[in-house]
Amino acid sequence: KQEVTQIPAALSVPEGENLVLNCSFTDSAIYNLQWFRQDPGKGLTSLLLIQSSQREQTSGRLNASLDKSSGRSTLYIAASQPGDSATYLCAVPSRPPLKAAGNKLTFGGGTRVLVKP
Amino acid sequence: DGGITQSPKYLFRKEGQNVTLSCEQNLNHDAMYWYRQDPGQGLRLIYYSQIVNDFQKGDIAEGYSVSREKKESFPLTVTSAQKNPTAFYLCASSMGSWSENRQFFGPGTRLTVL
Numbered sequence: 389k390q391e392v393t394q395i396p397a398a399l400s401v402p403e404g405e406n407l408v409l410n411c412s413f414t415d416s417a418i419y420n421l422q423w424f425r426q427d428p429g430k431g432l433t434s435l436l437l438i439q440s441s442q443r444e445q446t447s448g449r450l451n452a453s454l455d456k457s458s459g460r461s462t463l464y465i466a467a468s469q470p471g472d473s474a475t476y477l478c479a480v481p482s483r484p485p486l487k488a489a490g491n492k493l494t495f496g497g498g499t500r501v502l503v504k505p
Numbered sequence: 506d507g508g509i510t511q512s513p514k515y516l517f518r519k520e521g522q523n524v525t526l527s528c529e530q531n532l533n534h535d536a537m538y539w540y541r542q543d544p545g546q547g548l549r550l551i552y553y554s555q556i557v558n559d560f561q562k563g564d565i566a567e568g569y570s571v572s573r574e575k576k577e578s579f580p581l582t583v584t585s586a587q588k589n590p591t592a593f594y595l596c597a598s599s600m601g602s603w604s605e606n607r608q609f610f611g612p613g614t615r616l617t618v619l
Contacts, residue, residue, distance in 0.1 A: 392547075397545075420606070422607065422608070424610075429593075429613070429615070430612060430613065431509075431511075431595055431610035431611050431612045431613045432548075432595065432597075432608075432610040433610070434607050434608065434609060434610075437607050477547060477548070479548075479608075481606060490535065490536025490537075490538070490553065490555050490599045490600075490606060491536075491599070491606040492538075492550055492553060492563070493548075493550070493608060495547035495548045495549075496547055497545070497546055497547045498546075498547055
């Protein structure tokens with residue numbers, strides 16, 4: 389059974405510092421990996437989806453890397469801002485894939501980030 | 506404006522009551538999902554539906570029920586059999602392809618048992 393872990397559970401950095409968020413998974417045969425952001429009391433916002441054939445995916449100040457062989461993904465946020473304060477979650481789809489549509493995701497517990505002005 | 510809506514935002518339930526959480530999407534997505542989130546924890550899958558009139562249990566389906574009579578709607582009923590229903594409930598949807606399956610989430614419903 390796939391297990392997804394995010395360490396640390398919480399992280400505090402001064403504004404301007406680069407953020408490095410870790411995600412590890414036990415079954416390396418994944419199809420893709422998704423990173424989400426969640427603000428307090430809100431739903432999840434999809435940030436990046438990185439395919440198993442990719443090593444990196446970038447969107448603005450965000451960069452996600454994927455190393456399937458070691459079962460790890462890292463989300464980098466450059467030049468952090470107070471507005472980046474949120475909880476960041478990673479998720480991977482289940483195996484085998486669903487027959488008709490969609491996919492079941494297994495989530496990590498999240499890393500709560502605080503960027504101090 | 507395309508997206509997923511959930512209502513109500515806050516819901517209070519008395520012991521022994523059934524309550525229904527609404528989820529609607531206008532993204533024309535085939536698959537829809539219900540997750541439960543407890544404080545400081547990740548999301549756990551309750552039920553999912555890949556097509557209309559079909560749905561499957563997730564990891565924690567006991568005490569919950571769903572229906573999928575329309576493509577855009579996937580309501581969740583929390584029954585009195587659910588022993589610890591206080592949580593944040595999130596609905597999501599996605600397109601059909603399993604290889605490119607970005608899930609989009611609604612704003613959530615916070616359920617509290619009085």
